[in-house]
Amino acid sequence: MLNIKNLVAHMISDKIDILTVDDLMDILEYPPNPDMGDVALPCFKLSRILKKSPVQIADELAAILPEDKYIERIEPVSGYLNFFVNRDIFIKETVEAILTKSKNYGSSNIGNGKNVVIDYSAPNIAKPFHIGHLRSTSIGNALYNIFEFTGYNCIGVNHLGDWGTQFGKLIVAYKKWGSKDRVEKYQITELMDLYVKYHEEAEKHPELDDEARAWFTKMEKGDKEALNLWQWFKDISLKEFSRIYELLDISFDSYAGESFYNDKMDAVIDELEEKELLTESEGAHIVDLEEYEMPPCLILKKDGSTLYATRDITAAIFRKNKYDFDKCIYVTGAAQSLHFRQWFKVIELMGYDWADKLVHVPFGTISIGGEKMATRKGKVILLEDVLNEAIDKTLSIIDEKNPDLENKESIAKQMGVGAIIFSDLSSNRIKDISFSWDEILNFDGETGPYVQYTHARACSVLSKADITNYHSFDPSLIDSRKEYNLVKSLALFPIKVVKAMEELEPSIITRYLVDLAQDFNRFYHNHSILNVDDVEIKKGRIALTFATKTTLENGLKLIGLKAPERV
RNA sequence: GUACCUGUAGCUCAGUUGGAUAGAGCGUUUGACUACGAAUCAAAAGGCCGCGGGUUCGAAUCCUGCCAGGUACACCA
Numbered sequence: 001m002l003n004i005k006n007l008v009a010h011m012i013s014d015k016i017d018i019l020t021v022d023d024l025m026d027i028l029e030y031p032p033n034p035d036m037g038d039v040a041l042p043c044f045k046l047s048r049i050l051k052k053s054p055v056q057i058a059d060e061l062a063a064i065l066p067e068d069k070y071i072e073r074i075e076p077v078s079g080y081l082n083f084f085v086n087r088d089i090f091i092k093e094t095v096e097a098i099l100t101k102s103k104n105y106g107s108s109n110i111g112n113g114k115n116v117v118i119d120y121s122a123p124n125i126a127k128p129f130h131i132g133h134l135r136s137t138s139i140g141n142a143l144y145n146i147f148e149f150t151g152y153n154c155i156g157v158n159h160l161g162d163w164g165t166q167f168g169k170l171i172v173a174y175k176k177w178g179s180k181d182r183v184e185k186y187q188i189t190e191l192m193d194l195y196v197k198y199h200e201e202a203e204k205h206p207e208l209d210d211e212a213r214a215w216f217t218k219m220e221k222g223d224k225e226a227l228n229l230w231q232w233f234k235d236i237s238l239k240e241f242s243r244i245y246e247l248l249d250i251s252f253d254s255y256a257g258e259s260f261y262n263d264k265m266d267a268v269i270d271e272l273e274e275k276e277l278l279t280e281s282e283g284a285h286i287v288d289l290e291e292y293e294m295p296p297c298l299i300l301k302k303d304g305s306t307l308y309a310t311r312d313i314t315a316a317i318f319r320k321n322k323y324d325f326d327k328c329i330y331v332t333g334a335a336q337s338l339h340f341r342q343w344f345k346v347i348e349l350m351g352y353d354w355a356d357k358l359v360h361v362p363f364g365t366i367s368i369g370g371e372k373m374a375t376r377k378g379k380v381i382l383l384e385d386v387l388n389e390a391i392d393k394t395l396s397i398i399d400e401k402n403p404d405l406e407n408k409e410s411i412a413k414q415m416g417v418g419a420i421i422f423s424d425l426s427s428n429r430i431k432d433i434s435f436s437w438d439e440i441l442n443f444d445g446e447t448g449p450y451v452q453y454t455h456a457r458a459c460s461v462l463s464k465a466d467i468t469n470y471h472s473f474d475p476s477l478i479d480s481r482k483e484y485n486l487v488k489s490l491a492l493f494p495i496k497v498v499k500a501m502e503e504l505e506p507s508i509i510t511r512y513l514v515d516l517a518q519d520f521n522r523f524y525h526n527h528s529i530l531n532v533d534d535v536e537i538k539k540g541r542i543a544l545t546f547a548t549k550t551t552l553e554n555g556l557k558l559i560g561l562k563a564p565e566r567v
Numbered sequence: 568g569u570a571c572c573u574g575u576a577g578c579u580c581a582g583u584u585g586g587a588u589a590g591a592g593c594g595u596u597u598g599a600c601u602a603c604g605a606a607u608c609a610a611a612a613g614g615c616c617g618c619g620g621g622u623u624c625g626a627a628u629c630c631u632g633c634c635a636g637g638u639a640c641a642c643c644a
Contacts, residue, residue, distance in 0.1 A: 030583060032590095042586055044624060054624080079624090080587070124644070165643060213642095258644090284642050293570085294640090301642040308644050337571065338639055364572085365637075372637095397606065415606090427580055430572065432637065438593095439579070443606055445592040446580085453606050461603050499583095511581065514591080525599095525608045545603095567606080 004085050007070055008039050015064055018049065034485065037075065037082030038090075044079055054079035087484060091475040094491040098547040099471055106493045106554050110501070111152030114326035117319050118144050118154055121252070122332070124161035125237040126170050126191045129244050130380040131435055132366045132373050138424045139363055140331040141250045142506035142559045149558060150501045155323050159315065160257025162237075164308070166195075167230050168216035172208060173198035174229065183232075188240045191233060217305050220262070230259075247387055247417060250560065261314045265306050268314045272299060277349055287346050297342040309343045316347060320354055327357050329504065334362035334430060361504045364432035381435060391416030393441050394449070398567070405566060414562035415449050422448030425510045425559050446514045448561055451552060454517035458549040459565040461529050465542050473540035482523045486544060489519040493551050497558070506559055513555045520548045 009024035024041075031040045041061070043054035050057055058076035065074055072086045098105045120140020123133050144154045173194040174183070183190045202208045218226040245251065269285075272278045277287045283302030289295065298307050319328060330340060340360035348355035365372060373380050395412040398405055405411060423440050427433075443449040478487070492512065500508040529541040553563040 026584095029586070032587060036587075040587085042625095044586075047624075078587080122644095161644065169643095282641070286641075296641070298642055303642085305642090307642065311644095332644095333638090334572065335638055336644080339644085341571095362572085367637090394606095401606070402604080431580080432573075434579090436579090442593070445606095447592085447606085449606055450592095453604085457604055457607080464603060495583095507581095511591090515581095518591080521607060522609095524603080528603065530603045567604090 004039050004070070004083070004090070007068070008041070008083050011065055011068060011071070012041065012061065014066075015061065016046075016050075019046075031080075031082060034481070034488070036077070036080075038085045038488075039083045041081040041083075042079065043081060057081075087479075088475040090491075091478050091484070091487050094487050095473070095475075095543050095547045096471070098490060098550055099543065102550055103554065105550055106497045106558075107149045107151070108494065108498065109151035110498065111147060111150050111326075113151065113153055115323045116147050116152045116154050117157060117323055117325045117328040118147070118331065119157045119159050119329065120144075120331040121250075122159040122161060122257075123237075123241060124166065125257075126166065126188070126195065126233045127161075127237075128188055128192050128380060129241060129383050130373060131383050131386055132380075134383055134420070134424050135363050135366065135429070135433075136331045136333070137248065137250060138421045138560060139361065139429055139506055140329075141248075142425060142509070143329065143331065143361070143501075143504060145558045145560065146497065146501050146506065146509070149497060152326070155254065155325075156252045157254045157256060157319075158252040160255060160259075162230075162234050163219075163258035163262065163311070165212055165216045165305075167219060167226075167233065168212035168214065169198050169202075169208075170195060170233060171215045171226060171229050172211045173201075176201075183236070187236050191236065213301075213303060213305070217303055220305055244384055244387075247384070247413070248421070248560070249417075249562075256315075258311045258315075261311050261318065264318060265310050265314045268317060269299065269310070271350065272346075275350055277346065287349065289342060289345055292345055294338070294342055294345065297346050309339065309346070312339075312343050313346055316343075316358060317352075320352070325354075325357060327359055329359045329361055331361045331363070334364060336360075337362055359504070361429070363429040366433045366435055368435045370434070386440065387417055387420055389437075390419050390441060394419070394443070397443065402567070411564050411567055414564050415443075415452055415567060418448040418452060418556075418561040419443055420448075421560050422451070422510060425506045426514075428507055429505060449567075451513045451517045451556060452561065452564065453567055454520055455549060455552040455556065455563050456565060456567040457524070458520065458545050458552070461524075461545050462542065462549060463565075465530060467535065467539065467542065470539040470542040470546070473543045474536050475540065477534075477537045478540045478544065480527065482519075482526045483541075483544065486516075486519040486523045486548065489516045490547055490551055493555065500558075509555055509558050513552060513559075516548065516551060516555070520545075520552075 005025060005028050008028060009021045012024055013019055013021045027041065027045060029040055029042065031037050043057040046057050047054045055078060058079060058081040061081055062074045062076045070086050070089055072084045075082045118140050121133065121137040123129055140156070144156050147154050170191065177197055178190070178194050198208065215226055219230055272287065278285050278299060279288055281296065284298055285300035286296035286298055289297055297309050299310050300306060316328060319325060337360065344355055344358050347358065367373065368381060371379070391412050394416040395408060398408055398412055420440060426446065496508050496512045500506060523544070527541060529545055530538065532538050556563045
């Protein structure tokens with residue numbers, strides 16, 4: 001497909017020897033206003049190299065650049081050299097590429113089949129799935145789709161938090177205050193209550209923590225009673241999680257959680273010992289990182305049990321052996337940044353040259369009314385409540401606006417869930433989010449339902465179209481400002497996909513979809529698509545509508561949303 | 568205390584990696600459905616881009632010093 005920047009870069013590079021195509025790709029930019037051109041060369045930087053004024057450079061270049069079928073005209077304007085592409089060719093090539101590639105429009109083979117492990121979601125067993133867990137899940141899932149779309153082979157890992165002292169705490173709480181009946185009856189809610197109760201009591205009686213640690217040590221040593229309880233709690237949690245993943249329509253290639261690495265950690269500890277990285281400090285075994293201006297990385301507690309970092313290091317080595325990844329991506333909260341820097345460094349110190357293939361993808365914290373959510377205090381908003389609330393609201397909107405719609409419940413689910421995911425992915429992942437029911441349940445403006453509605457509207461128009469040979473449209477009849485803006489927007493999709501992949505930033509796709517939907521809606525309101533007499537004009541507009549529908553659908557799928565044809 | 572992140576319209580956020588007049592949505596005010604779907608569109612109002620200095624043809628963007636908020640910093644994950 002036509003890449004205007006690249007084309008112009010070649011044109012100029014041919015005329016000015018000292019500038020390479022790559023240099024020019026960096027310098028060239030898109031003018032703020034389409035009236036000023038499609039690509040611009042600011043000549044200020046060249047001024048020093050060429051020892052001429054920017055104005056003079058622009059004028060001279062305009063005179064010597066060769067004619068090109070893709071470039072309609074070139075205009076020097078006060079130090080800028082503005083290029084106007086041949087719109088007919090640009091429109092034709094862009095729209096035809098979309099019609100031809102269809103579901104593959106925007107995809108590429110940059111990854112060349114290389115493996116990428118994506119570690120995301122990773123909820124803690126025995127804790128409810130709250131709104132805070134959504135971020136890792138939605139970002140990770142979107143990255144999975146984006147990497148697949150750019151030619152990588154992804155392995156999605158749900159590194160379940162199914163091991164650690166927290167289970168010791170839960171066992172203590174269960175034995176002191178719980179009952180089999182209550183747990184069976186109330187499932188995860190009861191587990192959460194026990195967990196909260198434990199923390200209340202532990203404030204007053206710190207010796208409970210010793211008991212909890214003791215139970216965890218028992219687990220690590222294979223104690224039957226401890227392990228049976230643990231397995232029971234885990235089964236209850238998994239049942240709950242799978243219900244939520246089903247709602248979100250997200251699945252994983254592996255559920256190898258922390259407990260999976262139990263029997264694999266000894267070897268790694270030995271290895272650390274052999275490589276003389278392990279030192280003893282205050283009774284614990286650590287890797288000293290003072291030289292790298294970081295606190296030490298804790299490997300073993302003084303009672304000999306393992307820690308988070310121990311399991312992460314073990315898991316990374318295991319994954320490298322099993323998947324030979326080109327990248328291993330960890331989608332977790334920004335609060336864990338130091339932890340990742342620490343153990344990434346340990347991997348490097350162990351002499352593994354793939355340490356630089358480990359990537360932490362941090363995201364901001366979600367708070368409610370300015371306060372952080374804390375399972376330990378029972379202060380949480382459950383994700384399932386939010387999803388159900390959104391689905392209910394969607395259903396009532398459908399009942400009001402489109403009561404005859406078929407499969408109402410299914411569509412309401414697709415849009416309600418979509419609204420939540422979309423909202424979660426709409427700003428840069430590093431930004432903190434303040435949860436608000438009003439905002440998350442507002443379906444006007446830059447929202448998932450807006451994009452889905454736009455897609456359904458395009459589908460609706462297409463289903464009423466009475467001609468099918470619109471592939472052979474005449475681009476010169478697509479001549480309005482609104483139409484051209486839409487085509488330019490459509491052409492951006494593949495670029496945005498690559499950018500989202502490189503920057504590990506799904507919000508680039510989310511924002512793009514809003515822009516594209518806006519451009520389509522403006523076009524839609526300004527032009528009749530079907531109610532025009534001229535068949536040739538109609539063909540072009542139908543082609544545009546089809547191209548928009550295709551691109552919206554591809555984009556929505558990347559961020560994990562459905563694209564229903566009727567809403 | 569140290570390190571990292573954030574600061575742009577009343578609110579939530581973009582800002583093409585240093586370019587031309589800083590853009591969207593929500594909210595507010597106003598206009599457009601007997602119309603290819605009004606979950607839409609159009610218009611108005613709303614800005615010392617946290618503050619000061621520096622770098623240069625040119626800064627929301629880079630450097631630096633402050634200020635404010637968040638987070639992390641040894642046996643939780």
